[in-house]
Amino acid sequence: MAKKLGIQxxxxxxxxxxxxxxxxxxxxxxxxEVKGCMVIKPWGYALWENVQRVLDGMFKDTxxxxxxxPLFIPLSYFEKEAAHVDGFAKECAVVTHHRLEERDGxxxxxxxxxxxxxxxxxxxxxxxxxxxxxxxxxRDLPLLINQWANVVRWEMRxxxxxxxxxxxxxxxxxxxxxxEEAVEETMKMLGVYATFAEDYMAMPVxxxxxxxxxxxxxxxxxxxxxxxMQDRKALQAGTSHFLGQNFAKASGIQFLDDKNTLTHxxxxxxGVSTRLIGAMIMTHADDDGMIxxxxxxxxxxxxxxxxxxxxxxERVMTYCKALKVELEKQRFxxxxxxxxxxxxxxxxxxxxxxxxxxxxxxxxxxxxxxRDIDGDVAMVARRDKQADKPVSMPRAELVAGIGAMLDDIxxxxxxxxxxxxxxxxxxxxxxxxxxxxxxxxxxxxxxxPTPIHGGFAMTHFNGDPALETKIxxxxxxxxxxxPLEAGEPGxxxxxxxPSAKRVVWAKSY
RNA sequence: CGGGGCGUAGCGCAGCCUGGUAGCGCACUUGGUUCGGGACCAAGGAGUCGCAGGUUCAAAUCCUGUCGCCCCGACCA
Numbered sequence: 177m178a179k180k181l182g183i184q185x186x187x188x189x190x191x192x193x194x195x196x197x198x199x200x201x202x203x204x205x206x207x208x209e210v211k212g213c214m215v216i217k218p219w220g221y222a223l224w225e226n227v228q229r230v231l232d233g234m235f236k237d238t239x240x241x242x243x244x245x246p247l248f249i250p251l252s253y254f255e256k257e258a259a260h261v262d263g264f265a266k267e268c269a270v271v272t273h274h275r276l277e278e279r280d281g282x283x284x285x286x287x288x289x290x291x292x293x294x295x296x297x298x299x300x301x302x303x304x305x306x307x308x309x310x311x312x313x314x315r316d317l318p319l320l321i322n323q324w325a326n327v328v329r330w331e332m333r334x335x336x337x338x339x340x341x342x343x344x345x346x347x348x349x350x351x352x353x354x355x356e357e358a359v360e361e362t363m364k365m366l367g368v369y370a371t372f373a374e375d376y377m378a379m380p381v382x383x384x385x386x387x388x389x390x391x392x393x394x395x396x397x398x399x400x401x402x403x404x405m406q407d408r409k410a411l412q413a414g415t416s417h418f419l420g421q422n423f424a425k426a427s428g429i430q431f432l433d434d435k436n437t438l439t440h441x442x443x444x445x446x447g448v449s450t451r452l453i454g455a456m457i458m459t460h461a462d463d464d465g466m467i468x469x470x471x472x473x474x475x476x477x478x479x480x481x482x483x484x485x486x487x488x489x490e491r492v493m494t495y496c497k498a499l500k501v502e503l504e505k506q507r508f509x510x511x512x513x514x515x516x517x518x519x520x521x522x523x524x525x526x527x528x529x530x531x532x533x534x535x536x537x538x539x540x541x542x543x544x545x546x547r548d549i550d551g552d553v554a555m556v557a558r559r560d561k562q563a564d565k566p567v568s569m570p571r572a573e574l575v576a577g578i579g580a581m582l583d584d585i586x587x588x589x590x591x592x593x594x595x596x597x598x599x600x601x602x603x604x605x606x607x608x609x610x611x612x613x614x615x616x617x618x619x620x621x622x623x624x625p626t627p628i629h630g631g632f633a634m635t636h637f638n639g640d641p642a643l644e645t646k647i648x649x650x651x652x653x654x655x656x657x658x659p660l661e662a663g664e665p666g667x668x669x670x671x672x673x674p675s676a677k678r679v680v681w682a683k684s685y
Numbered sequence: 686c687g688g689g690g691c692g693u694a695g696c697g698c699a700g701c702c703u704g705g706u707a708g709c710g711c712a713c714u715u716g717g718u719u720c721g722g723g724a725c726c727a728a729g730g731a732g733u734c735g736c737a738g739g740u741u742c743a744a745a746u747c748c749u750g751u752c753g754c755c756c757c758g759a760c761c762a
Contacts (some may be wrong), residue, residue: 184697184724192756200696206734266760298762332686332760339761392762400762410760451762482721526722555721583716626757652758685762 182464182535191407199336201535202466205453216450219536220337220579223453224344224472228324230376230472231346231448234368240320240348243496245302247326249295253301256426259457260300263393266491268331269341270296295328300445301368302417303349304427311351311441314433318361319351319441337454338411338685345449354657355420358442359397361611364445366399369414377452378469378590379403379459380597381413382680384657392445393685396420402595402656402680405458406633410656410682413455417448459593466537467559469589470582471509475518477578478538479503480529482545487632493521495549499542499571508579509586515578534559539585540578541566560585560592600631603678607669610635614651614683632656632682636675638668647681656680 183201183284185193199205206556207213216224232242248271255261271294275287296302307319319623334340337681348365354356366383373381381401391398402410423431424440433439439634460467482494498600503517515532520529524545533541543555543566554574557566558581569577604610614630630653637643637655647670648654656679663677 207754263761327762329761331762343762345762415762424750447762449762484720484722488703526720528723531723543721547721 186463187406188628194463196336197460198535202457202461202537203535204457204466207336212331214336214340216344219474220453223456223472223671224450226472226474226577227376227448227452228346231266231368231372232322232324234372235346235348237353238364238368239483240322240350242324243321243418244323244325245299245306247301249294249296249299251292251294252428253305254294256301257394257423259422260394260426264297264329267331268297269279269328269330271295276568281539283322293361296325297327297329297446298447299323299325299327299347300349300423300443301427304423304429304443307349307351307424307441307443308428308430311429311431314353314431316431317351317353317358317441320348320361321350322346322348335454337450337457339451343450344451345447347445347447350444352443353431353433353439353441355442358420358444359418361445362399362416362446364398365444366414366416369401369416369448372448373401373403373413373452374590375457376469376471377456377457378471378586378593379413380590380594382657382659383661384659384680386415386657387639387641387655387679389644390654392417392424394419396422399660400657402682403459403599404453404593404600404682405685406457406461406596407628408600408682409678410632410684411451411455411458412445412656412684413452414448419443419445428666436538438676455632458585459480460589461537467589468537468539470539470586471513473516473537473539475516475538477515477540477542478518478520478533478583479542479544480520480533482526482543482548484545487579488546491549492544492546496521496544499544499554499575502575502579506575506579508582513582514605515582534650537580542574558585569647576587595683601634602631603634605669607633610669611651614653614681632680632681634678635681636666636668636677637679637681638671638673638675640671643670652683654684656682656684 183197186198187194200220203217205214205216208215210551270292272289272292273285273287276283310316311319326342326344328342330341350361352361370381371381373379381403383401384399386398386400392415397418398413399416401414403413405411419636421440421442423443428442429443430438431441437466445472450458456469457466460469470593479496481496483489483492500517500519504515506515507513522529529665539557539559541557552571553568554571556565556569602613604613610633613633617627617629644655658679666675668675
């Protein structure tokens, strides 16, 4: 008999269905009645809150302050940066009225606005308007601001967490007196993202620069962290942009430098979004559901009392409550992280309860019943190992070792993701091999989802945007980034021209 | 916006070809038996068959339109 899994679809047989099933089974989010928008449920939002809390600390440690700017951007602000308009105009939601009136029993918009308001798809222009007022002198710089907000991008096709019409994010916006300092900031924040992704999300990333075609509209340089999902596609998990003086000129951010010269500031912007939740799912979840990395898990440990007879109830509960208190005193991640422990005393079937936590991806499950109490032991199951095979552990050993166990789970999840990426990354030196690597396997029905194939290709590239476009048309493969780390010069296999280093090619989300 | 598919109980689906007044599994409620675990038995509640027209004595079923969702493209964090 086939093993019964936590969810219906598997990654191998039907990745397209597997992803939303994990989201539903883990109770992370659901589609709302509003097309393209999602409802983030408590378990999913708790993950986001942990992302926020950690990143917010990292931003403050690097000298940034939080502020908040309007949801609405006057159309005229938006028009000031031409490339920016090109990039975002097609996906803007626009507010044109400020009142509803009843006509023939129906409410209709009335009171047209003199100037339409764009619902922010990103806030460079509205924040720039404030920065222009705040900056007079080089002594006002650098200006290091972050905002936690929602933004709206009217997308054609949406997927929970990965691409929704409205999403939550943070956007850092900074202004500097020199280009060097702005570039340094851009790279520093990219590094913050990479550290967060690898140390907290247990998701290996490649730091790199985007090609011209993939650059943020209006930026001079765009940098990113790219991760490989379990269908071997690349997911851009965070971006950091060096905006040069483009937005400073558009918004009039000017200052007098120490030589009394009126100069435009150099700005940066950087952001990550609720897409990170999708990244965690597609990096770690398996055919039984979600697996939360311990450092971001809403709960790292769930204690499930096993109460067979009513007369055992009080004894078991007392023991479990004491165990919870003891476990909560423990630390992991070098003493930085405290334990979040759930005592699930709900009166539902033990099997149902267990599978619910498996699907939600709690890293460690502990079952305690009368027999365990007699022996002062507990049944312990690690979500990253076999999901349904708990092992007996002495209580003292469990309490003393729980931190190390969480560290081990965090480390093994990262190692597994890294091994997966390595397994599906290929160094390619010929055009033929490149095309064969990415060619979609044929399916009987052209409407079937494409089977999982390809991966990351490390290939030399002469940097020609027209060539990149051609390859995108042929294979739907693009340069995900030009890695920051040092590489060897070589020959572009498509043109025979020299190439400074290998770049990462992949299909992407 | 192009090509394909699908809308039937909370969820997953059958029924549609060959019209006759709605069914299955899971979930839910109640009772009982089990139980270191995704249990079993019995009884029960729950659906204007996406919506609007049309054909017909009769429409979930046939026809037309429309809305929504999914997949494959184009667009994208």
